[in-house]
Amino acid sequence: MRLDVDIARKTFINAAGERTDVLSGINFVLATGEVGVFIGPSGCGKSTMLRILTGLDHDFQGQVSRPADARIGMVFQEPRLLPWRSVEDNVRLAAPQAGAARLSQLFAALELNGHRNHFPHELSLGLARRVALARAFAVEPDILILDEPLASLDATLAANLRDQIAALVDNRSVTTMLVTHDIDDAVRLGDRLFFLSPRPAQILATVPILTPRAARSEADLNRIKADLARLNVVNV
Ligand SMILES: Nc1ncnc2c1ncn2[C@@H]1O[C@H](COP(=O)(O)OP(=O)(O)OP(=O)(O)O)[C@@H](O)[C@H]1O
Ligand SMILES: [Mg+2]
Numbered sequence: 001m002r003l004d005v006d007i008a009r010k011t012f013i014n015a016a017g018e019r020t021d022v023l024s025g026i027n028f029v030l031a032t033g034e035v036g037v038f039i040g041p042s043g044c045g046k047s048t049m050l051r052i053l054t055g056l057d058h059d060f061q062g063q064v065s066r067p068a069d070a071r072i073g074m075v076f077q078e079p080r081l082l083p084w085r086s087v088e089d090n091v092r093l094a095a096p097q098a099g100a101a102r103l104s105q106l107f108a109a110l111e112l113n114g115h116r117n118h119f120p121h122e123l124s125l126g127l128a129r130r131v132a133l134a135r136a137f138a139v140e141p142d143i144l145i146l147d148e149p150l151a152s153l154d155a156t157l158a159a160n161l162r163d164q165i166a167a168l169v170d171n172r173s174v175t176t177m178l179v180t181h182d183i184d185d186a187v188r189l190g191d192r193l194f195f196l197s198p199r200p201a202q203i204l205a206t207v208p209i210l211t212p213r214a215a216r217s218e219a220d221l222n223r224i225k226a227d228l229a230r231l232n233v234v235n236v
Pocket of ligand 2: 046047048077147
């Protein structure tokens with residue numbers, strides 16, 4: 001599903017009346033099934049932008065258009081699981097329509113089978129992130145929003161999960177927005193990279209990656225990273 005984003009301005013005003021401009025002139029369109037990756041310095045406004053895109057925050061100037069019936073899957077920067085529910089129930093509650101076969105397939109793909117009856121406090125951060133990913137995918141999203149889903153995981157697990165995200169996104173066409181600080185994740189997962197300025201975030205550069213995700217060799221990835229280094233937009 002296509003997503004049209006035009007955020008003219010987003011400002012927070014605190015109790016003392018002080019204004020913080022967070023987003024300024026963010027315009028882009030993601031085509032159906034396209035994976036947009038957003039890269040920008042800490043505090044520039046990425047999570048704020050994602051909250052606007054999901055419809056959790058309506059207090060901004062501008063417009064975000066997506067089909068009214070779009071199903072949205074979201075992985076927040078913190079896994080945000082319900083603490084009093086098991087792993088399995090966390091996923092089931094988010095996706096009551098998901099059948100047993102689909103859930104088993106997801107738990108297997110994310111290597112969560114041994115944890116279905118565990119509670120969030122019994123999970124490591126990496127496990128909790130995988131549950132958050134399972135929950136987001138279980139809703140069979142048309143639009144998938146991932147806020148640093150691989151942060152603070154060890155390199156092997158991060159690479160493993162990154163491949164799983166790529167497979168899940170390519171399996172059924174999911175319009176995806178991914179925030180990351182990791183340029184390697186960006187070039188492996190993205191169809192288009194958006195480089196953001198410091199707060200208030202603006203789009204400094206948009207870089208399409210033309211080679212399809214599954215066809216990118218290590219040499220392609222290195223070439224893309226070298227091109228980005230030459231563009232001098234990587235500042236995260
Ligand atoms: N509810 C809020 N009220 C006031 N200011 C806020 C609120 N949420 C975020 N901010 C401020 O907006 C700015 C952007 O925050 P945001 O969380 O969107 O950044 P980010 O780009 O996601 O950073 P990071 O990479 O560290 O996750 C920050 O200066 C933050 O302090
Ligand atoms: Mg953030």
